[in-house]
Each structure stands twice: as C-alpha cells, then as structure tokens.
Amino acid sequence: MTGELSAQVAPAELGYEGALRPATLAEFVGQEKVREQMGLLLGAAQIEGRTPDHILLAGPPGLGKTTLSMIVAAELGVPIQQTSGPAIQHAGDLAAVLSSLVPGEVLFIDEIHRMARSAEEMLYLAMEDFKVDIMVGKGAGATSVPLELSPFTLVGATTRAGLLPNPLRDRFGFTAHLEYYANAELEGVLRRAAGLLDFPLEQAGIAEIAGRSRGTPRIANRLLRRVRDYTLVHNTAPDAESVNAALSLYDVDEHGLDRLDREVLRIIVDRFAGGPVGLSTLAASVGEEAETIEAVVEPFLMRAGLIARSPRGRIATSLGWSHLGRTPPPM
Ligand SMILES: Nc1ncnc2c1ncn2[C@@H]1O[C@H](COP(=O)(O)OP(=O)(O)OP(=O)(O)O)[C@@H](O)[C@H]1O
Numbered sequence: 001m002t003g004e005l006s007a008q009v010a011p012a013e014l015g016y017e018g019a020l021r022p023a024t025l026a027e028f029v030g031q032e033k034v035r036e037q038m039g040l041l042l043g044a045a046q047i048e049g050r051t052p053d054h055i056l057l058a059g060p061p062g063l064g065k066t067t068l069s070m071i072v073a074a075e076l077g078v079p080i081q082q083t084s085g086p087a088i089q090h091a092g093d094l095a096a097v098l099s100s101l102v103p104g105e106v107l108f109i110d111e112i113h114r115m116a117r118s119a120e121e122m123l124y125l126a127m128e129d130f131k132v133d134i135m136v137g138k139g140a141g142a143t144s145v146p147l148e149l150s151p152f153t154l155v156g157a158t159t160r161a162g163l164l165p166n167p168l169r170d171r172f173g174f175t176a177h178l179e180y181y182a183n184a185e186l187e188g189v190l191r192r193a194a195g196l197l198d199f200p201l202e203q204a205g206i207a208e209i210a211g212r213s214r215g216t217p218r219i220a221n222r223l224l225r226r227v228r229d230y231t232l233v234h235n236t237a238p239d240a241e242s243v244n245a246a247l248s249l250y251d252v253d254e255h256g257l258d259r260l261d262r263e264v265l266r267i268i269v270d271r272f273a274g275g276p277v278g279l280s281t282l283a284a285s286v287g288e289e290a291e292t293i294e295a296v297v298e299p300f301l302m303r304a305g306l307i308a309r310s311p312r313g314r315i316a317t318s319l320g321w322s323h324l325g326r327t328p329p330p331m
C-alpha cells in the first residue's frame, strides 16, 4: 500500500470520510464547472420528471467522485445502490443488481473500468433501454428472456477513463472530468472540515496544509486530522508552526510529496540515471502495483513538473533532480 498520507483510503479512515463528506452540490467546494454542469443536468431532469442522463465521473483518487455520486442521489431525492467493477465478475452479478433497483434509483458503479466484459455488454442495453436479456438454460437449448428494468441513473466512476471501451463511454450523457483542486479551493475544503472537526486552525495553517495536499481534498482532510492530533497531544496552538511540525513528522515535504512519491523520483534518478524507465520496471523497483504508480503517483509528479513521460518511459526532469538536491547530468 501507499504511504500513510497518500490519496488512497485506509479502512480506518472511512468513518471520517463519511463525516466530512458534503451532502449537497452547494456544500461541494470547488470544481465550479462540474458543479454547474451537474446542476443543470439534474435540474432539467427534475423539471421534466424523468431520470437524468447517465453520469461518468473521471479523475484521480480522492477528488470527490464517490461524494458526487451520493450528491446526485441526494439532490434527486432518490435512494442509491453502490457497487464496484471488481464486484461484478459475471453478467449475472450485474443482472441481480439491476433488477433490484427501484424506479429512479441511482446505481453507483465505482472503478467501472474493472467490470467483467460480459457484464459490460449487458450494461449497454440496460443503460439505453432499461432492459436486460437474461440467458436461461445452457448450450443449444439456451434462450434469452428479456427483462424490463425500472428507469435508473447510472453513475460510473473511474480513475482511468482511457480504459473504458468506447461503446460504454458513449452511453454516458455527461462526463465530469474532475481536475486537481487549486490551493484556494483546498483552503475552502479545509475551512469547512476544520469547522466540522471543531478545530480552529488559523488561516496561515490552512494555507500551509493546502499547499501540501497535492490538489486533493482527501489528502487535505487527512493532513488536517494529523495536525489536529498533533496539537491535541502536544498541546500546541492551532497555527502554521504546528502544521509544519506535524507534517514533517509524517514525512510530507513542502511540495506535498510523501514517502512513495519521493521513492519513485529517487529510483528514477539514482537507479536509472534519470530514466527513461518503463512503468512495470519502476513499479517492481518500488515494490508497488503498477496501477497505483500510474493512477496516484505519476499524475502528481508530472503535474508538479518533476517527471515527464517519453515514448521509452518515465524520465526525471531537471526540476525532479534538483528537488532531490541533485544536479542533473548535462544534456
Ligand atoms: N469538493 C469537495 N468539497 C469538500 N470535500 C470534498 C470534496 N471532494 C472530496 N471531498 C472530501 O474528500 C474525501 C474523498 O472524496 P471521495 O471519496 O469522493 O473521492 P473519490 O474521487 O471517490 O476517490 P477514489 O477514486 O479513491 O474512490 C471525501 O470524504 C470528502 O470529505
């Protein structure tokens, strides 16, 4: 697993995630464009008394995909059923979920790019016509029986929109591309969370955490809780000084790089002389899954300008070299 403060959720954190999760579009901080687009989509459907188009939420971990799926259901005033791609191993798994939906319900499929192929094909028809074909019997005697479904809204989430087959992507009426948050937006996320946690962190401290949160609300909230722990245990003031002390204890550097980010950068620079190095070699060297490196670490390191992708693999930029206190070799 990635470091303590990475964008992935540890089971123990789930309670906090729930407590800090905004429940309405109005409470959802930042992502102005997505919020406005989504507001229109939901508003129009409500005026016409129909289910809205299916929604695809695409973007890196921790930016609010699960949160938005719950907001969709809350704004529409309908129940939500949640499942995930890896839980749908067969078309039958999906048929069971689809046939249990009540009219208008939101079906949230997380990591939708990891669903079984056979289920994917069933989903096409379900999304388009609210119907599925159930196969009954085996071999030559097998027949397909059509089954009508209640109208529903599918909300799919993926960290890897590129992996979705085109026919599936095309059946979503709206795709929200979630972008990393600007620091000012993260400050908004943090102010809201600090209020909910009853933690009067001063503005300079809020700004300091925002700058180290890798554009990610989940990380911002997590760092905030670690800082709060620190002030409780050491009985220090809720100020920027406590933030600095707490975050250096947790190995989050001034740019928000955590242990794993630095490890990836260090391996490219030290072991592969700055690269290029392929994804799988890199993953094996760090002892992490290639998917984690690709979905969590790389987008951040690239956005920070510390690494770049070349056709032959990942390379450290001169900024990447100097971030580690090293001098890049002459070109
Ligand atoms: N726009 C936002 N405003 C306030 N808080 C937010 C916002 N987006 C996310 N959060 C906070 O960040 C946490 C993580 O968000 P969420 O679980 O929705 O991310 P995700 O995109 O589903 O991540 P993953 O890809 O790992 O499933 C939430 O618990 C919520 O508290």
Ligand SMILES: [Mg+2]
Pocket (backbone or CB within 6 Å): 065, 066, 067, 110, 157
């Ligand atoms: Mg999620």
